[in-house]
Amino acid sequence: MTDAPIIAIFEAPLGSDLYTQALRLREIILRKPLGLSVTGEELTDDAMRQHFCAVSYGAVVGTVSLRPLDETTLHLKQMAVAETRRRERVGARLLAHAEDWGAGGGFRLMVLHARIGAEGFYLRLGYRKEGEPFDENTIPHVRMIKRLGP
Numbered sequence: 416m417t418d419a420p421i422i423a424i425f426e427a428p429l430g431s432d433l434y435t436q437a438l439r440l441r442e443i444i445l446r447k448p449l450g451l452s453v454t455g456e457e458l459t460d461d462a463m464r465q466h467f468c469a470v471s472y473g474a475v476v477g478t479v480s481l482r483p484l485d486e487t488t489l490h491l492k493q494m495a496v497a498e499t500r501r502r503e504r505v506g507a508r509l510l511a512h513a514e515d516w517g518a519g520g521g522f523r524l525m526v527l528h529a530r531i532g533a534e535g536f537y538l539r540l541g542y543r544k545e546g547e548p549f550d551e552n553t554i555p556h557v558r559m560i561k562r563l564g565p
């Protein structure tokens with residue numbers, strides 16, 4: 416028998432301990448390596464988002480956020496998995512949870528800006544690229560989309 420790590424996905428409401436841990440993870444994974452910090456603008460944006468996190472043995476090891484753009488479209492961002500927990504399907508579990516949540520709420524389309532280098536992850540999970548790469552937070556990204564539901 417293998418000892419597969421136990422990972423569960425939870426909602427991380429704004430201001431909760433899970434949200435605070437997820438924010439710390441975002442800072443470490445998504446901002447510090449670029450010489451940046453989470454900005455006040457991002458924190459304001461957070462207030463309009465649904466946050467989810469992956470928890471393993473009490474610690475947040477992954478995070479993702481969603482914001483409705485209109486009645487049918489959700490914008491996904493802040494996808495980050497702890498460096499020591501990559502390629503364990505934490506990201507795939509978070510993405511599937513976000514998509515199920517969106518489809519359950521009647522959303523038909525997920526859109527995101529993938530960092531070049533991470534786009535293979537999203538391609539693997541059914542997203543397709545749209546348009547040319549562009550710079551965001553000092554590094555190149557590409558817009559990707561996926562239809563939700565049947």
Ligand SMILES: CC(C)(COP(=O)(O)OP(=O)(O)OC[C@H]1O[C@@H](n2cnc3c(N)ncnc32)[C@H](O)[C@@H]1OP(=O)(O)O)[C@@H](O)C(=O)NCCC(=O)NCCS
Pocket residue numbers: 444445494495496497500501502503504505506507508528529530532533534535536537539
């Ligand atoms: C991108 C990231 C979220 C992937 O998370 P992860 O938990 O390691 O990914 P998973 O283990 O769930 O991988 C799911 C599938 O995608 C593949 N994959 C994962 N990362 C990949 C990458 N960077 N490029 C290509 N394929 C990738 C895996 O091999 C796996 O494929 P399989 O279905 O054939 O087994 C994670 O590497 C990360 O946090 N990176 C740094 C921050 C970042 O770039 N975030 C995205 C911002 S847009």
